[in-house]
Amino acid sequence: MKVSVNSFCPCGSKKKYKKCCKIYHNGSNPSTALELMKSRYSAFIVGDYKYIIKTTHKENIDYTGDLKSWKESILDFSNNSEFKKLEIIDFTKEDKVSYVTFKAIILQNNKDISFIEKSKFYKVNNTWLYHSGEFLNE
Ligand SMILES: [Zn+2]
Numbered sequence: 582m583k584v585s586v587n588s589f590c591p592c593g594s595k596k597k598y599k600k601c602c603k604i605y606h607n608g609s610n611p612s613t614a615l616e617l618m619k620s621r622y623s624a625f626i627v628g629d630y631k632y633i634i635k636t637t638h639k640e641n642i643d644y645t646g647d648l649k650s651w652k653e654s655i656l657d658f659s660n661n662s663e664f665k666k667l668e669i670i671d672f673t674k675e676d677k678v679s680y681v682t683f684k685a686i687i688l689q690n691n692k693d694i695s696f697i698e699k700s701k702f703y704k705v706n707n708t709w710l711y712h713s714g715e716f717l718n719e
Pocket of ligand 1: 590591592593594598601602603619620623
């Protein structure tokens with residue numbers, strides 16, 4: 582989905598995209614795992630697969646050296662999903678590991694595929710990375 586830099590950020594912050602997640606997509610380092618999580622959500626919406634790949638921990642289940650197929654699966658999810666809303670449920674913050682629990686409201690072909698996930702993030706060389714996610718029931 583194309584998002585104008587002057588429109589509201591897709592993460593739901595009520596800030597302009599260019600003053601919110603776009604800063605991270607352009608190369609700045611999120612200082613918290615929560616900012617990283619939101620900017621990854623926005624990256625899925627705008628189709629910034631490079632950002633998704635860059636911010637994924639090597640131990641993540643989706644991590645692969647096959648960048649071509651990884652890119653395709655990210656863009657496939659991005660192009661075929663209607664991202665309705667992101668709700669942050671919980672955020673626990675420590676020095677090297679953080680958890681963000683969120684609900685993503687997403688439609689695919691008018692089918693509700695919304696989910697609640699507890700995401701785990703590790704700080705590696707001063708950079709937050711998405712490590713893994715656990716699906717929770719509502
Ligand atoms: Zn944002």
